[in-house]
Amino acid sequence: MSDTARPWRIDTTPDPVACARTLAAAFAREPAVSWICGPSQAVRTHWFETTLRTHATLDGARRHALVGPDGVAVAAAVLTPPLATPTIGARALWAARTGVRCGPRALRRTLSHLHHGEGLTPDGTWTLEFIGVRPDLAGRGAGGALLDHVLTTTHAPAGFFLTTADPATVPLYRRFGFTVLRRTSLGSLEITAMTRTVGA
Numbered sequence: 001m002s003d004t005a006r007p008w009r010i011d012t013t014p015d016p017v018a019c020a021r022t023l024a025a026a027f028a029r030e031p032a033v034s035w036i037c038g039p040s041q042a043v044r045t046h047w048f049e050t051t052l053r054t055h056a057t058l059d060g061a062r063r064h065a066l067v068g069p070d071g072v073a074v075a076a077a078v079l080t081p082p083l084a085t086p087t088i089g090a091r092a093l094w095a096a097r098t099g100v101r102c103g104p105r106a107l108r109r110t111l112s113h114l115h116h117g118e119g120l121t122p123d124g125t126w127t128l129e130f131i132g133v134r135p136d137l138a139g140r141g142a143g144g145a146l147l148d149h150v151l152t153t154t155h156a157p158a159g160f161f162l163t164t165a166d167p168a169t170v171p172l173y174r175r176f177g178f179t180v181l182r183r184t185s186l187g188s189l190e191i192t193a194m195t196r197t198v199g200a
Helices: 016-026 031-037 041-055 088-102 104-118 142-153 167-175
Strands: 009-011 062-067 073-080 126-133 160-164 179-186 189-196
Touching: 016 041, 016 062, 016 073, 016 126, 031 041, 031 104, 031 189, 041 073, 041 088, 041 104, 062 142, 073 142, 088 104, 104 179, 104 189, 126 142, 142 167, 160 167, 167 189
Parallel strands: 126 160
Antiparallel strands: 009 062, 062 073, 073 126, 160 189, 179 189
16 A cells, blocks of 8 residues: 555554553553563553553653544554653553553553663654554555654654664664664563664
């Protein structure tokens, strides 16, 4: 299908819950989310909803969605600006909701994953927290279209940072100018940290 035939539009202010549901479907088999949430779709959806609601409280936080003609998100991306962190109150509410709705294992593993990633993030970079496409539309260019939009519309003088536990996504990120910064392990996960500099 040619780019001109794709009936998608970009939504730069999508609802966090709509993004969460899109990402919960997109990440059904992603290693890090599976390690955190287990196989339950309900737990995965609750985890994304709680996480994205908290993320939406950050100053400068961004969400983007690729939306089809029916108004439903086909793909979603979530970015965190440099040095943005939730308030103590927002963190406490997130932890309580995650523990109750997703279970203590999901809470512990999320905190471990967050701590692990914080030590890898270069100063001043935007973090691409999540980008994913609904499984029924994978392979049609939606992910690439959304990633291109995110990278070209975000003012990021120090560049971008991401981590992935899915080796199949590394070639996609390389095509968009990301390079491998470091590879590390967390539990059963093999995590690749990647950066993209300005002009890449």
